[in-house]
Amino acid sequence: MYRTAIRPDITSVLGELAGTIQEQSVPVEQYLRQLRAHQMVNPFRHPGAIRIADAIPEEFLGNKGIRRVIVDEVGVAAEDASGILGRCSLVELADWTELVDNGAWDKLYSTWIKPLGKRDFQFIFHLGDVAYKPVFGIDEVLDIIGDYSSRGRVTLMLDGHEADTLWCRLNGRNPGAGDSGATARVSSEWASFAAARGLTARDSGARDVVVRDCTPQDRWLSLFNTMSIDFLIVLQAGHAVQFSREGQFNLNGPPPVGIGGVINGRIRFSAGYQLGLLLRLDPQHCCVLGMAVAGAYGKLASGSGAELLVEYLRNWIPIN
Template sequence: DGKYLAACRGADVIALTDWTLYPHMTAVWKMLQTEVFPKLEHRPRFFIDLVDPSSRSAEDILDMTRILRGFEPAGPVTLGLNGNEANILCRLHDLPPVAADSAPEETLAQAFALRDILGISRVVIHWTRFAVSASAGGGVMQTGPYCANPKKSTGAGDRFNAGYCLGLAHHLDDANSLVLGCAVSGFFVRNARSATHQELVAFLRQWAAGTL
């Protein structure tokens, strides 16, 4: 009925999420690539969050990864992954996995390798203690505001993605988008809820001052 296209025409960021949960989502993405997104007059930023794909077959995952580059003609694509999701994609593409306690530089190299194979603009990978971004503009590593005793951890990755997308919507660079992602997630694990705008600003200031 045209409502989705109209919404996309007014969007700075288009997030495509939960691929794992829907068995026909790859086909839906193909339809969007051919019937909807070519009609956009602007170039929105695309953010893709798979959700843990371990329940899907290798064939399904590989089929999905092959079409990610199909969004690029409509706008730059960022694939957001946690460390475990990144390792799943790496194993399927004959790339070595990276351990959670490895140096951030290893995860950054992993992000660049995935970016090259997938043919997309950017790959972002986040672990509990840090996050990285690999794009044509270079690599960025950001140490997070680690919380040793979180009130809640389930959902922290979703908050990271939300913060990162906030950065995309405001046309921030990779470094500042990572900072926002880490801050939104960092507030969440300490408070078991999402921050308001004012609380996020205060959290960023406390983090910068080293007073968290």
């Protein structure tokens, strides 16, 4: 499979990021103090503004499948949640597999996001582990995620296990081993899915060849190529792979500090990636910052802030 490798000078990137964090230390510190917040004011637009006057009700966020929103404008009256969403620059969605209503994202898009007319959102999606989701449901939600790309830039984040499972489910393979019942169920679902898409037995045979011959990154690339999104990021054991229309960026990160292991690593990476988006960094810099925040999270969460993040970046020995 063809892909263009993106290879920036990581040492230069780390130095540039450390310098940027130092220059923007006040809003960065403000952001890092709210790593667990479900909604916050953009600290780069409103330094020192912590509270949102017209906060979106937490129940609304949960019901619509939203994990977090970052608001650009404060002090502007809003009659309803739609008005508040219209002032947001970034919307992070919760894990789809954890939603009570599988159609929540579709309703959010059609009822709230699309009518706003905004086309400069940053959307971050998480699917979670789709091992027990029906194939038609998975295909449908991927189409819905693609709809959001008409309203801004879309990033889908998965860990390695989630990405492999997603690929298996969409290609009729059993994500687990040694479960003949699951294998039969997956094969039956794929047969129905393939028939609906006009695929033939020959396609099924070609699929089996692909399974034997392709690498994990080949499979992840094939996922990206089937979706209408701007970025697919796959995280696995201290390694990140970012796919975009410009190419593929591979990044090896240093071991995490301050915690025994990478717990909730995808969510922690997302927090750093979002910081990069707010700083208006390029995609590779956002990815590196995501890895840095995930690695340093154990100390950052204690309130040590921007200075520790700069120290972490400068102590990062590139191993790419």
